[in-house]
Amino acid sequence: MRRRVLRATCDHGFEAALADELATLGAVAIEPGHRGVGFEADRETCWRVTLGSRLANRVLVPVAQFPAGDRRALHAGVERVDWPGWFDLDRTFAVDASSHRSRESHTGFIAQVAKDAICDRFRAETGRRPSVDRRAPDVVVNVHLAEDVCTVSLDAAGARLHRRGWRGPTGEAPLKETLAAGMLRLIGWQPDVPLLDPMCGSGTFLIEAALIAQGRAPGLLRLGGEGFACQRWAGHDAPAFEAVVTALRQQGRHAAPLLVGRDADPDAIRAARLNARHAGVADLIRFEVGPMQRAEAPAPTGIVLTNPPYGDRLAADEALYRDLGDAFKQRFAGWTAWVFTAVEAPIRAIGLKPARKIPLRNGPIDCRLCRYDLYAGSRT
Ligand SMILES: C[S@@+](CC[C@H](N)C(=O)[O-])C[C@H]1O[C@@H](n2cnc3c(N)ncnc32)[C@H](O)[C@@H]1O
Missing domain, CATH: 3.40.50.150 (Vaccinia Virus protein VP39)
Structure with a gap:
């Protein structure tokens, strides 16, 4: 991955702290926003942030942005993304949708339209479509509408990053x-x-x-379990990823x-x-x-x-x-x-x-x- 503009999301109140943390992980052009921080990173830095951030909930890699005032525009914009280039047919996926000050505010509907568009793109190119798995998808697509502009991203983490891999069945009200x-x-x-x-x-x-x-690094433990969605993207460079993991393991x-x-x-x-x-x-x-x-x-x-x-x-x-x-x-x-x-x-x-x-x-x-x-x- 060439250097891209990414976004790490976080809980309200932690934007400045996350910005500081991202700097220590090698991110550049860091811009704290509302419940998240924009930054630029190459592929290795994206992996280091995904495995190494203690504060981020998700690490989003934007792949398209377009005006989407109605269903038709939303479907067309999502369908234009080269989905077979991002993940293989045999991977399951799920769509995470959110909306802020947009005509379309029903997140279930937005996710459904995006899911259909992704399947339509696969069908057009391969004649088949991947399966949706809402519980434990291989790949997570994030669709965010803000003032009728849609940003489509791949979530490098997949399951949210508070899932470190150390928690067993819990009693009452654990903190994230x-x-x-x-x-x-x-x-x-x-x-x-x-x-x-x-x-x-x-x-x-x-x-x-x-x-x-x-x-x-908080993500190391998770590698032995559910891992991270970015490991399941098409063309994932496993040796390069392992090199980053090895460097993280040697830290401490x-x-x-x-x-x-x-x-x-x-x-x-x-x-x-x-x-x-x-x-x-x-x-x-x-x-x-x-x-x-x-x-x-x-x-x-x-x-x-x-x-x-x-x-x-x-x-x-x-x-x-x-x-x-x-x-x-x-x-x-x-x-x-x-x-x-x-x-x-x-x-x-x-x-x-x-x-x-x-x-x-x-x-x-x-x-x-x-x-x-x-x-x-x-x-x-
Ligand atoms: C909101 S939970 C804390 C959750 C914790 N931060 C976590 O992440 O799992 C509050 C805890 O206070 C404990 N607790 C309630 N009264 C207590 C007391 N008088 N002395 C010690 N612990 C108490 C409960 O057993 C419960 O585990």
């Missing part, structure tokens, strides 16, 4: 890995700073922190961070330990079963980063937030605490004044990441 890694970056956590999550659930913050500490550092996870639910800790083992970081994280109300600071100073229960998925409870605040005040003097929770959660019950509030989202839920600087004797 990309969101957890993004927050670690936003708060400026460094591997030499002790990190505690006293309500760690499946261990997402700690496992992502351990991978950061090791300098391990010997790290000994202090990472502690705690949860009141023994099943959550069992899942967290298993996840850490899958991720290859079990020996870097200390997990313990017990209530946050009795958590002790494992070092004189460090960072608490936690995501207490909230909102409609888990019962939010004023008493829990009050207890969290009491634990901070009584046993974490000298630490900085970051609490990620829904706007509706009773966070005031913590009883401390946040030094900073960062607005973020967790899927459809408006959230805040609040920082508390805990001094000896700190109250409100």
